[in-house]
Amino acid sequence: MTKGVQTNSVSSTAVVVDGSSGHLVDAVLHGGPADLPQETRAQRVRREEKKVKIPHYGGHEHFERDGATLDGCTEVVFRWIGRTRVAE
Numbered sequence: 001m002t003k004g005v006q007t008n009s010v011s012s013t014a015v016v017v018d019g020s021s022g023h024l025v026d027a028v029l030h031g032g033p034a035d036l037p038q039e040t041r042a043q044r045v046r047r048e049e050k051k052v053k054i055p056h057y058g059g060h061e062h063f064e065r066d067g068a069t070l071d072g073c074t075e076v077v078f079r080w081i082g083r084t085r086v087a088e
Contacts, residue, residue: 023047029054031080032061045076052078059085 029041029052036056045052052063063078 026075027078028075029063029078036061059083
């Protein structure tokens, strides 16, 4: 199973899926659907996270860490890599 963070799209705080803890950092989500709310694109994730999963309209938007920072800030950038649908 791939480790990652699932976030609640109503909140800007990440929910850790695997139950472990770690230091949180600011993250910015780039790409994905145009209708993904701007407040959802700013997250707090564990420093060691490589992937983030956002629930969105009957599916999940998946983002992967790209290692870049924005204009010298300490925010970590995650790029959209795809979408999965929730199984019924």
